[in-house]
Amino acid sequence: MTTKDNLIRAIKRSEYAYQLYTEQKQYFQALRIYKANMIIYELLNEYIFECNEAYLNLAFEYLFHLEDWFCQFDMEKSKVKNLDQHFAFTRLKESIAFPKNFKNTLL
Numbered sequence: 001m002t003t004k005d006n007l008i009r010a011i012k013r014s015e016y017a018y019q020l021y022t023e024q025k026q027y028f029q030a031l032r033i034y035k036a037n038m039i040i041y042e043l044l045n046e047y048i049f050e051c052n053e054a055y056l057n058l059a060f061e062y063l064f065h066l067e068d069w070f071c072q073f074d075m076e077k078s079k080v081k082n083l084d085q086h087f088a089f090t091r092l093k094e095s096i097a098f099p100k101n102f103k104n105t106l107l
Contacts, residue, residue, distance in 0.1 A: 002050075003043055003046045003047050003050055004047065004050070004051075004106055006043050007040065007043045007044065007047055007106060008103065008106050008107070010036060010039045010040045010043055011040060011102075011103050011106075013036045013039070014033060014036035014037055014040055017029070017032035017033045017035075017036050018033055020032065021033055024086075025086055025087060025088045026083070026084045026085065026086060026087060027077070027080050027082070027083055027084070027085050027086075027087040028083040028084060029087075030073070030087045030088075034070075034073055037066055037069065037070070038070075040062075040066065041063065041066045041067075041070075044059055044062055044063050044066070045063070047059055048060070048063070055105055058099055058101075058102055058105060059102075061096055061099045061102075062098075062099050062102050064096045065095070065096040065097065065098055065099060068091070068092065068095035068096060069091070069095075072089055072091070072092065072095070073089075076089050
């Protein structure tokens, strides 16, 4: 499989983890998203050296979004006492939004 194929699968994993998280928004569910996003981050760092120049900025946006998200997640997790505790945060106004159409550019 190519890096692109692996990236598509990793994004699907993250989307599924997010789908499971949305109903109760518990910390242990958010950890699934975190772990899936770490894999996406690693694959994106490979993909930027393989992708067409036309997709480079979009890949950078996704990387920067994840970097911002990881920082916020790490700060919020310090407040967690239990795995089943409610866990949600709002993206910082200045941080880059999730690039919703990124997966479609890969397909």
